[in-house]
Amino acid sequence: MHSLLVIGGSGFVGAALVPMLLSRGYTVTLLNRGSRPIPGTAQLTADRNDLKAMQRVAQKFEAVIDTSAYTKRQAEIAFSVFGHHAKKWIHLSSAAVYKETRDHLPSEKDCIGGAAVWGEYGREKSAADHFLLNQDITQAVAIRPPYLYGPNNDIDREQFVWARALTKRPIILPADGQTKLQFLHEDDLASFILHLLALHSMPTGAINLADPHILTIEKWVKTLCDIAELTPEILLGYEIAPNIPAREYFPYTDYDCALDVTNYQENFDWQPHYKLREGFTHTFNSYSREELARSSPSTTAEKTIEY
Secondary structure (H helix, E strand, O other), X not given: OOEEEEEOOXXXXXXXXXXXXXXXXXXXXXXXXXXXXXXXXEEEEOOOOOHHXXXXXXXXXXXXXXOOOOOHHHHHHHHHHHOOOOOEEEEEOOHHHEOOOOOOOOOOOOOEOOOHHHHHHHHHHHHHHHHHHHOOOOEEEEEEOOEEEOOOOOOOOHHHHHHHHHOOOOEXXXXXXXXXXXXXXXXXXXXXXXXXXXXXXXXXXXXXXXOOOOEEHHHHHHHHHHHOOOOOOEEEHHHHOXXXXXXXXXXXXXXXXXXOOHHHHHHOOOOOOOOHHHHHHHHHOOOOHHHHHHOOOOOHHHHHOOO
C-alpha cells in the first residue's frame, strides 16, 4: 500500500506525519488549500467544505488519512469523493467525542456525543466518527487522542507555561490544579498511523491513543518548568479567579481529559516512543529561551485578575 492521500497535512500533525510517510517510501498527496506546499508530496488544492471542488480533484488512493475533519459534513464530503476506492481510512478524532463518565476513564465502549464542556466541537467530531465507523465500504479507524504536543504546535500550551516562567509572570491553575490531563506526542501519533498502514487487515473501530501516564495540571506545569530549570509562581484559580472561566487565563479547562487506553496496549504491537518527560524536553529544546520569552502574551483575564 503506497499511494496515500493526506487531507490537511500542512499543519502541526502534518509536520510529523508527512516526513515519516515519505521516509518509509510512501507516495503522498496532500489535499488542502495549497497555502503551504511540502517538498516531496503531490498537491491537490480544494476547499474541503465544497463538494464540487472536491469532486474536481478526485483521484484513487489506496489509503486516506484525514487529519482535519471537524464536522460530519466534512467527513461525508471527503468519503463520498475518495472513500469508495480506498482500502483504508484513518480519521483523526479526539477524546472530546466522549460524553461525561463520572466514575471511570472513557473507553471505546462508552457513549459518544461530546461532553457539554466541549460544545459543538465534541458533538461534530462525534458525528463524524459515527458516520465513518458505520459505513460498510472501507476499513475505517478513528484515532482518539487527548492532548497532542510536540514541536510546531500552533496551539499555545507548553509555550504558555514556559513563557510565563521565563518572564516571571504567575501561572494561574484552574480550580485547585488537580484536573487530570493525558498527552500524546505528535511523532507517536504519526508512528501509530504508520503501524496501521502496515497491517494486512486493519481493524475497524475507534482507538483511544495516549501515553498511559496521567498528570494533574499542577504536575504538568511543574514538570515543564523543571525541564527548563525554572521555578514558577503558581496561583490557584479557585482562590483568586473563582468566577472567571479557566480558558480565559489557562490553556486547559477545569475538566479531566484522560482516557482508558487498554485497547491499544493489549491489541496492538505498538508503544509510544516518547516518555512524557522526554517528549516535553524534546519540545522545549525545539525553541530558544528568547523565542519562548517573547511568545504567549498575557490574556485579558490575566491582566485583570488581582493577585
